[in-house]
Amino acid sequence: MAKQDYYECLSVGRKASADELKKAYRKLAMQYHPDRNPGDAEAEKRFKELSEAYEVLKDDDKRAAYDRFGHAAFEGGGAGGHPGAGGFAGGGFADIFEEMFGDFMGGSRRGPQQGAGRGSDLRYNMQISLEDAFKGMKTDVRVPTSASCDSCDGTGSEGKAAPVACPSCGGAGRVRTQSGFFTVERTCPTCQGTGQTIKNPCKACAGAGRKQKEKTLAVTIPPGVEDGTRIRLAGEGEAGLRGAPAGDLYIFLAIKPHRFFKRDGADIYVRVPIPMTTAALGGQIEVPTVEGKLARLTIPEGTPTGHQLRLKGKGMSVLRSTSRGDMFVQVAVETPVNLTKQQKDLLKEFDGSDGKDSRKHSPESHGFLDKVKEIWEDLRE
Numbered sequence: 001m002a003k004q005d006y007y008e009c010l011s012v013g014r015k016a017s018a019d020e021l022k023k024a025y026r027k028l029a030m031q032y033h034p035d036r037n038p039g040d041a042e043a044e045k046r047f048k049e050l051s052e053a054y055e056v057l058k059d060d061d062k063r064a065a066y067d068r069f070g071h072a073a074f075e076g077g078g079a080g081g082h083p084g085a086g087g088f089a090g091g092g093f094a095d096i097f098e099e100m101f102g103d104f105m106g107g108s109r110r111g112p113q114q115g116a117g118r119g120s121d122l123r124y125n126m127q128i129s130l131e132d133a134f135k136g137m138k139t140d141v142r143v144p145t146s147a148s149c150d151s152c153d154g155t156g157s158e159g160k161a162a163p164v165a166c167p168s169c170g171g172a173g174r175v176r177t178q179s180g181f182f183t184v185e186r187t188c189p190t191c192q193g194t195g196q197t198i199k200n201p202c203k204a205c206a207g208a209g210r211k212q213k214e215k216t217l218a219v220t221i222p223p224g225v226e227d228g229t230r231i232r233l234a235g236e237g238e239a240g241l242r243g244a245p246a247g248d249l250y251i252f253l254a255i256k257p258h259r260f261f262k263r264d265g266a267d268i269y270v271r272v273p274i275p276m277t278t279a280a281l282g283g284q285i286e287v288p289t290v291e292g293k294l295a296r297l298t299i300p301e302g303t304p305t306g307h308q309l310r311l312k313g314k315g316m317s318v319l320r321s322t323s324r325g326d327m328f329v330q331v332a333v334e335t336p337v338n339l340t341k342q343q344k345d346l347l348k349e350f351d352g353s354d355g356k357d358s359r360k361h362s363p364e365s366h367g368f369l370d371k372v373k374e375i376w377e378d379l380r381e
Helices: 006-010 018-032 041-057 060-074 088-105 130-135 276-281 341-351 356-361 363-380
Strands: 122-128 137-148 174-179 182-187 210-221 230-233 249-255 261-264 267-275 283-288 294-299 308-311 327-334
Touching: 006 018, 006 041, 018 041, 041 060, 122 137, 130 249, 137 249, 210 230, 210 249, 267 276, 267 283, 276 283, 276 327, 294 308, 294 327
Parallel strands: 122 249, 267 327
Antiparallel strands: 137 210, 174 182, 230 249, 261 267, 283 294, 308 327
């Protein structure tokens, strides 16, 4: 059976640039890679054909020879047997794939994996009050995690002996397997990519260099934090394997809903009921603030319900700043209840028997009724 044209194999034109070749090979290689198609012989065959085509076309000299003579340019042992063509087995395909995909297979094969054995990062959810978010706080948290083994000082070795090079990978942290003339590289299963093993594992931690325990940590919450703020405690996560670096602890903050206040960034909103007389005649009231004190607020004459007044600098603290937001007080005018006969008579007198005074004192309600009447009259015409 005749071999497929290399350009057709990669689905590119004969004038394709080096970048176009690389992009085409990357896309198809990802699709047909054996690790993504376990047990699929056709996919493995297709992947080998793609790698062979790219190995030739990515090299200017080989590509020129192929363009002139076709597959005949590499007869006598295949592309890998032609002088100067380069060998596929044990180097060609693996080198191409490492060059193209870098860490796709878990890291470079030239040495142990970077960060191998590093402890996992941990997450701790903490709920605090709005007052604590305003002023900041210091508290302790208890975190179930793994810590360095005291018996072996985290080495994982009995007697704290130094680890030795892994016999399976020779200290590289990677192992390679041959599939025909294609080489696949994976993390070493013996040392988990560290490139080292322990001869006499510590009995206390079974050679892991860490043990499960609960530890208490002091946490400082700065003033002005918001819901969802994340605090990082470097190195306070899970201990690393056999002396590897520890992970980090991330504390995620949630602010509890408040009975009075609603927060919007650095500003605070509060709804305050006031007597009808205060709304009509004006006066002063005291309103609570997030810092736990009372602030005096002046109510102008004729303040309607829903009117919003501003207290500058009485809002939340701003994170990493000395400034504060504002507090907005929404007035809710309270309708009098449980009136005596005398009080009711006074209100009727205030309302006015002929209705003229009522229109003067309550222009908004009468204005609304006038608009309704206009609409009805227009509908009758």
